[in-house]
Amino acid sequence: MTVERTVIEHYRHGALEEALLAGLIAAGKDPDKLTPDDLAAADEFHIGGRQATIDFATEFAPAPGRHLLDIGSGIGGPSRFFAQHYRCRVTGIDLSAEYVIAASSLARRVGLDSHVEYRQASALELPFPEHSFDDAYMQHVGMNIADKVRLFHEMRRVLKPNGMFALYDVMRIDEGPLSYPLPWASSEEANFIETPATYRALLTAEGFVVVKERNRAEFALDIFRALTAKSAAGGPPPFGLHIVMGATAQQKTANMLALLERGTIAPVEMICRRVEINPHAGNV
Numbered sequence: 001m002t003v004e005r006t007v008i009e010h011y012r013h014g015a016l017e018e019a020l021l022a023g024l025i026a027a028g029k030d031p032d033k034l035t036p037d038d039l040a041a042a043d044e045f046h047i048g049g050r051q052a053t054i055d056f057a058t059e060f061a062p063a064p065g066r067h068l069l070d071i072g073s074g075i076g077g078p079s080r081f082f083a084q085h086y087r088c089r090v091t092g093i094d095l096s097a098e099y100v101i102a103a104s105s106l107a108r109r110v111g112l113d114s115h116v117e118y119r120q121a122s123a124l125e126l127p128f129p130e131h132s133f134d135d136a137y138m139q140h141v142g143m144n145i146a147d148k149v150r151l152f153h154e155m156r157r158v159l160k161p162n163g164m165f166a167l168y169d170v171m172r173i174d175e176g177p178l179s180y181p182l183p184w185a186s187s188e189e190a191n192f193i194e195t196p197a198t199y200r201a202l203l204t205a206e207g208f209v210v211v212k213e214r215n216r217a218e219f220a221l222d223i224f225r226a227l228t229a230k231s232a233a234g235g236p237p238p239f240g241l242h243i244v245m246g247a248t249a250q251q252k253t254a255n256m257l258a259l260l261e262r263g264t265i266a267p268v269e270m271i272c273r274r275v276e277i278n279p280h281a282g283n284v
């Protein structure tokens with residue numbers, strides 16, 4: 001099986017949209033009268049959920065009217081956030097057809113479908129001409145991509161000169177074995193976490209300057225402690241990310257939390273700018 005097929009299989013749910021709508025109804029929502037905030041507990045598939053996107057967006061800060069590319073857009077929470085709160089137009093691409101369908105349907109339901117669009121595509125073969133986007137971002141996707149040289153090369157190709165590329169990925173901070181399943185990989189075949197130093201070196205080689213970097217381990221641990229206390233008090237809520245993660249959600253989260261606590265992994269933000277490559281003087 002190719003890596004991409006393995007990744008698609010890992011994220012496959014089978015009846016995702018129906019399960020999300022059932023969860024919303026169980027939470028007392030009317031699926032015909034939804035707002036983007038109603039979806040936030042399940043449509044932000046990364047550590048820290050909506051709060052992580054708020055913090056990430058504050059650092060990234062795209063100007064209103066910019067056309068953004070969302071690499072690995074999932075079921076679309078971050079893209080709808082940037083459309084609603086930053087007045088950007090967002091194109092999301094994702095390997096999973098099931099996610100693309102759910103993301104499009106949720107965007108229609110919350111009335112944001114004229115500001116966001118989703119396409120099934122690989123980050124390693126972006127179906128766009130060069131200089132198509134003002135800025136781009138990626139949240140919790142690099143862990144599934146072995147060929148980061150090609151990923152960053154594609155990113156640079158489709159970005160306009162001086163465009164920003166913001167990323168928020170789980171990275172390796174220390175040595176040590178990983179236990180599976182994890183939220184992004186059922187086995188080591190889909191796991192390609194790298195160190196911040198590797199990201200920095202590859203980004204720089206592909207013509208980006210990392211202008212800001214932030215390790216979000218403490219934020220992540222605080223979020224998980226609060227979530228653990230809440231679910232110990234009454235089980236998982238009717239609508240949440242566990243619906244997207246499926247039957248093994250609890251195990252995936254527990255394995256990830258143990259690695260976070262051990263300091264083996266951490267979610268890290270990097271805000272980068274596409275620069276001209278000057279072979280004689282380094283990137284400027």
Ligand SMILES: C[S@@+](CC[C@H](N)C(=O)[O-])C[C@H]1O[C@@H](n2cnc3c(N)ncnc32)[C@H](O)[C@@H]1O
Nearest residue numbers: 044045046072073074094095122123139140144
């Ligand atoms: C953990 S989810 C994050 C989704 C979304 N970025 C978010 O934060 O809500 C990872 C997503 O990356 C997508 N993905 C993984 N590898 C990809 C690739 N090579 N090209 C496009 N999408 C990819 C997966 O299908 C999945 O939807």
